Amino acid sequence: MEGFLRFLVAKAILLALASSFVSCYDPSPLQDFCVAVDDASGVFVNGKFCKDPKYVKAEDFFTSGLNIAGNTINRVGSNVTNVNVDKIPGLNTLGVSLVRIDFAPGGQNPPHTHPRATEILVVVEGTLLVGFVTSNQDNNRLFSKVLYPGDVFVFPIGMIHFQVNVGRTNAVAFAGLGSQNPGTITIADAVFGSKPSIMPEILAKAFQLDVNVVKYLEARFSSNYDRHY
Template sequence: MKNRVRLSASFALLALALSFADAYDPSTLQDICVAVKEPDNALFVNGKFCKNPVLTTANDFLFSGLQVPRSTANPLGSTATAVSVDQLPGLNTLGISMARIDYGIGGLNPPHFHPRGSEIFFVLEGTLYVGFVTSNQLNHTFFEKVLHPGDAFVFPFGMIHFQLNVGKTNAVAIASLSSQNPGITWVANALFSAKPPISPEVLAKGFQVDEKLVETLQKKFWYYN
């Protein structure tokens, strides 16, 4: 009887261990896995085909142009230049990416979250007001800070966050993320410009506002920076 109990306990622990193992991306078993679009002589790994390592060159690991300011002449007054696996194939399977964000005066990187990565945010120029909101686990606590050049701030995995230029000059920041393809969901865009549209009744009740206001918001042009 004792042996059966021990055996059952062992299987339970093994199942628990396997469930944890399945919750994370597997570790890479090769040095490099440069992403390619065509599957010829390639292996499909983590959503991308891998180039034959023998055919890899230094250019597969190079992205140029982050030193160039981007125009912020848009409704948000900000522009993000992403460097994820889609722009830099050598990032494939490495679990990292980055972005440059330019802000005009008063420019906003609106409330959004990354479904697949945490972010560390570093200010190069200007003054930025930033913040993020936790989940219901901490009663949607809001953490905010004004950042200056040289300051770094962390946006935890999956938390809604934003940045607003509150200075008198343009601002520039670099974001580093813990995923090769962290993704981004802009809160307002996702809710009010979904295709097909979300029922106004659902949004009206969810936000406790009039349906006509929701319909007005759904008719607006929602910009993606």
Template sequence: MKSLSFLTALSLLAITLHLVIASDPSPLQDFCVSTNTSADAVFVNGKFCKDPKLVTADDFFYSGLHEERSTASSPVGSVVTTVNVNNILGLNTLGISMVRIDYGVYGQNPPHTHPRATEILYCADGTLLVGFVTSNGDGNRLFTKTLNVGEVFVFPEGLIHFQVNIGQSTAVAFAGLSSQNPGVVTIANTLFGSKPLIDPKFLARAFQLDPSVIVDLQNKFQQKT
């Protein structure tokens, strides 16, 4: 009986160790350019990969991040131009992507998270107030910094973070992310613009607000989605 308990414990330990060290495997080839067709392709990491003999330099190329984007129609005063595996097919399996963010005067990139990536942000023009909030277990501490041109700030993976243009003119930032497809969860849109809507009574208690306030927020965010 003791030996059985020991073997059981040993098995559980082995499973636990396997889960702890699990991670994305190292690439076993130079690249795996994604393609939407299975012809002359293999299926790797959720995407088909083009035959390496058919790969060209254009599979690793993107043009357009130098172009300023208008923020006039954005309700939050910012526009994000994303460069990930969907528009550079050669990023597939490489674990990186980037964005350009244009901010209008007093524009913001509202509180959001990237569930699959850490972000490093570079202020290219203007003045930005940036920050992130730690998890519940770390006391929900707020870390903020004012960035001027040439300065950099890091947002840890999965934590809620934001940027606000606090200058008197437009601003621009570029960010690198540690995933080919980092994803984004904008907090307000997710909670108040879900389909179907979350019961406003539940959200009212969660935010300690009158249900009518929640309904008003849901009406506003439903119109944007």
């Protein structure tokens, strides 16, 4: 009897953990669609309010412009064009979004992470070096590969990853993400461009740098110019 009770308790814990894990991701739809709508009178929640279905139209599931190259004249030489729930309200609760990434020769999408989404990227033009780094528990291993048109690479949720144009011409890639609003944390922007700034002494010790070097980096990133998304 005692062993059976232990089994039931263990099963209950596993079910609770599973439920908690599932709740970390985008909410599952409980109807055909939940087109996002702003409602200033409501309480802000993780997601969006739903438009009355009888007022939904085709335009709620549509956007255009991904045929237009993004402006890559900036400090990193790339541009990300987002197609998320803010661009297509009909994406709300569907757990998916899309980006177009343009790269100048030598341009990069700097090391960053998406806290709410796995990313799957396909190269349509040019040559990209891509990679991601695993967690501390996995000894921060780097998985990296050079991609050509038609090649596909996956970046697991939460992993720090990057893309660099290693060709002599412009490059273009499209990526699908497993969230209507995956979020982006660009490591350098977050660390050296936080508001207010992190104490230089903390970053100097963390990155094994001279304090003056940290102050220089914070001055560059805190200016917020050409911040990359």
